[in-house]
Amino acid sequence: MPRILAPLLSAVTYARWLHLVIGCVFSGVVLMVYPGVSGPSLAELLVRAVPVDAVLLVAAALVPAMRRAEGVQARLLLVPDRERDIAAEPARTWADRRRTAVWLVGRVGLGTAVGTLSVLVPVAAVDLLTTRTPDLQGVRLPALEGPSWYPLLAPVLLFGLGWLIVWAGRLQLAMAVRLLGPSPAERLAAAELRAERLLERNLLARELHDSIGHALTVTVLQAGAAREVGDPAFVAKALEVIEETGRQAMDDLERTLALLRDTREDGPGAAGEAAAAGGDALGSPGSLGSGEAGSRGDARERPGIEQLPTLFDTARAAGSPVEAWIDVAPAKLPGVLSREGYRIVQEGVTNALKYAPGEPITVRIAVRDGRLELRCVNASRTGGGTAVRPSPRRGGKGLRGIRERAVLLGGEASAGVESGEWVLAVRVPLRLGA
Template sequence: MVGHKALLRWVHLVLGGALLMPYWMLSVVLLGGFGQGDGLLYQVVVLLGSLFTSLPMAGITALVPIVRGLEGAAARALCAVERPEELAGGPSQSWAARRRTALWYMLHVFLGGVVAGLTLGGGTGAIALIISEADDTTPWAGSSTGRLLAGPAVGLGLILLIVLISAGSGALLARCAPVLLGPTPEERLAAAERRATVLAQRNRLARELHDSVGHALSAVGIQASAAARVLRSDPDFAAEALHAIEETARAAVAELDTVLGLLREESPETAEPAGPTLAGLDDLLRQLARTGVTVDADLSPGLRALPAEVSREAYRIVQEGLTNVLRHAGPAPAGLRVAVTGSRLEIELTNPLGPTRPSRPGGGRGLRGIDERATALRGGSAAGPDDDGTTWRLAVWLPVGGTA
């Protein structure tokens, strides 16, 4: 009821009273022109009637889109709502938002007019009662003590009443602010769609970085380890490994530039991704051969004719699958089949599960990324050991005409 929050809300209400004054004065002029009268009752009717007739005029002006942003800023600063970040920060974008703003504005100026009037008129009267002394004609002054205390008591009671009305009005505005100045259902839906788009873009970039740079780092690590072991005993092999590291690093930097280029797009969620396609599988297989992973590849003819989006995602899936072989099975032989069967592209990758380095069940980000890529193209994937537990199998199917 009192304190910093109550003071802020009182300032907010007085601001509403100040905003009401032009509408109220115009209403007084208009209502005064419909009749003649000099009596006190007539003046009271005109003044009170003007208060209510000014509200529709205030509501009409609040339909201007910019009013929502201004009222939202004032409410965030002065209304002391629980979650001020939910209040409007810009103009109204729809008629639903304009109608809500009009209701809020009318409520703000009405309660502000009441509190401002009580503060100016009632506060002045209360101070006058506190500093004055009742005489014999005062109804409640029955004795000298009564004459001494009656005025201050009534004045303090009036001040308390004004404080209570101000606190209640401020609390009412704070409760109504998220409803009337908060986002409409359409705005909430649009915000959710924007968040989903940003999240999808982040996941897309994370997959690209994981599959491209992660593969390169795994290959570089194994090649560097092999070169270090045979540096003195087989310098020719070490030199070849270092050359392979150089090529892998250069290719990784190029792919990293491609992925980071998506971040520089003004609309990255609509930017067309770039990257290697199934046409570059031969280079990928040669790179893996340098690390000791021999791949028996069965590649169907016509892969180069696949749609670019399907071909890019398929390449990343094969790349991540072979990287998993490199990480979890070591320099083990692997079998790869990429074939177009009817209206879908089938990818199958197998590798033995050695007794010393068994593959991890389930998988981590790599397998999840493969499934996300397949699902984005309305395909699917499955991964796991076979029935006898000696071979790990990854199977992915993608519709040839699939689009994300």
Template sequence: MLLPLVFLLIGSALALSFASIDLSLWSVMTSADQPNALLWPVMAAVSCLPPTLIALTPAVRQVEATAVSTLLGIDFGDQLPGPARTWDQRWRTVTWFWMHLIAGAGAGALVVLGTVFAVSVSVQPFVFDKGDHVADVSWAVVYGDARDLMYPLGALVLVLVAVGALLLIIAVLRSLARPMLGQTVDERIAELDTRTTHLVERTRLARELHDSVGHALSVVVLQAAAARRRLATDPASAESSLSSVEEVANSALAELDEVLGLLRDEERPTAKRPLHDLASLSSLIGAVRGTGLDVETDLRESDLTGLAPVVSREAYRIVQEGLTNAMRHAPGCTATVRIHRRRGRLHIEVANPVAGQGSSSWRRRQGAGGSGLEGMRERCRILGGTADAGAHHGMWVLHAQLPLPASSTKETR
């Protein structure tokens, strides 16, 4: 009860401040004998405009929401309402501000006048002489006997009525605070859409981080191992491998820094994000070959161009995932990359010899788990495609299909 009463008294103080200005102007205009045709419009404007203009200030919404949350105990959910950003929020804040002023003025009148009247009525029968009037009321007379107790009891009833009125005012304010200062249903839906978009984007960036940096680390490990083996017998080849390690590591570091920056700052433009597509396929294959894994390709340049950007990006990631797995589980072997358009879909296949069926590598790959493959399957599903991986005739085959938009469904047979 105490904190809500403080909230009402704040409104009472604000109302008293505005009222003092109004009364001062009223005194000046009436003393100057201004005509009523001018007096009343001016007084109406002076009474209404200052509170309204102040409430239209964006920060008032946040200040009132903080006061409501702290003093009235209103829970606004995840976070307090911030400054008003739309005119709908501003006009709702204006309505609430006026409600705060009116409720505060009423509460102040109840507290001050009710207290004075109750004390006066309670005390006067005991300090006045018999036959005197109580509180200047003609029918309220001091009897000088037990009947005088009705005045203190009446004052107590008045106090209880005033307390009930205050509780009613507080209950009304509490019921209207959230609709007036909080978010509307449309605003909540819009905020949820924005949060969902951010979460989806962060998930996508996390997958980009896994695909690109995971592949780069695999290349670095294999190139470093090759350089160590060749260091004594073929220094030139070892130096070439180390140079490749440096190049891949620098590229991965730059991409890692960019992705982490995007995760920290969601306002950065998406156009700057490091997204590879099939135009970078030759660089990818060249880097893989540098690790000692031979890569054969079965593709046509015409099948790689004119694709929708999202299809080209996901196709690149699928090839990258397949070659990364080949480097990890079948080093020194030959991997084959096939990309073709057929019947309105882009078919991507990466195949390499499997390790022995009793090896740990075989057991790991039979599980077909891992965040890379699962992430690839999910991205394909989102685009309406499919992805699968498994052993087939002594080869580990990663195969994916992505649907092509009508504008890029040129077929090859």
């Protein structure tokens, strides 16, 4: 019973009924103007008014603002589950105008039927309750002698009218979603816009994770080592490393905040364009080679492979020996490969410092068969010996970011245990898009 009665007691049902009645009011106004309220029957009058209604509604649909007005009204009274399912934008194309015309004709037709029944059914119910020979809008029931069962039909009629309003409101909502909602092309454009914004946020989050995460890891390790050692010379060196790492992190943070400002001021896509200009060309595979210079990019140049020795010195100062072989000339690498290569190695070194502090780190960078290969290897300690480091938690942002960078560069990345060592390996083509 609650499931049967709940829709009849819902405020949503009567908000939708009001939306339907507004359509009936329009039809009634037209009916009074033409062909007038006098005639053989209400049904014939309505049939005569239909062509006039249709012509006026189609003409109204040609006005771009009509679609916006109908969308706003449908959002308010039809109460959709999601407002974006019903657009509130003016008509921009002839397809929008055609859909608006179909909506207006369907809305007024359904509203006229529901509005008319909303008047006739209660009158019929009262007739059943008050007379022994009721005339239900031209359908005259036979007179009864003795106790009459006609009054029992009154609640049945009212209950049926209630559920008719419920289903008519749902049908009206479905029509609004179909005819006033975004077209397939608009839905595709909205999906592309959401994907672009998500990609921009992921890009900025990855930049912050790589740069700030590395800086915090080094700072924590240096501060802890300085506290344990207590040697003034070591403490001074640790403070120097902390200062330099903090300064680099501040530069990276300022660059990322600048990209955020570009996004807000220039609209969606600005972060991707600024990233491409500054070397963060990860928005899409097609953008990887674009914008090596630019007014914004020059001021926000990211570090490349040529800055790796400084990174290794920082790791050594944190207590982890680093052996590095860089068998490639940074000047011969595309700028984006140099910058993304630096970020990949930085993340590998950061993970080694975090999960295996003090253990040796081996880094190899070389070009083989037209591909840039980066390999970062380290082990971890358990007690007094060397043991395999447990894998970082599943779904870690660092390894996921490395894989995303490699894929967007057209390559691949792998990470796991090999012969008792943790190995991070990345291979990307030298020619972008190859």
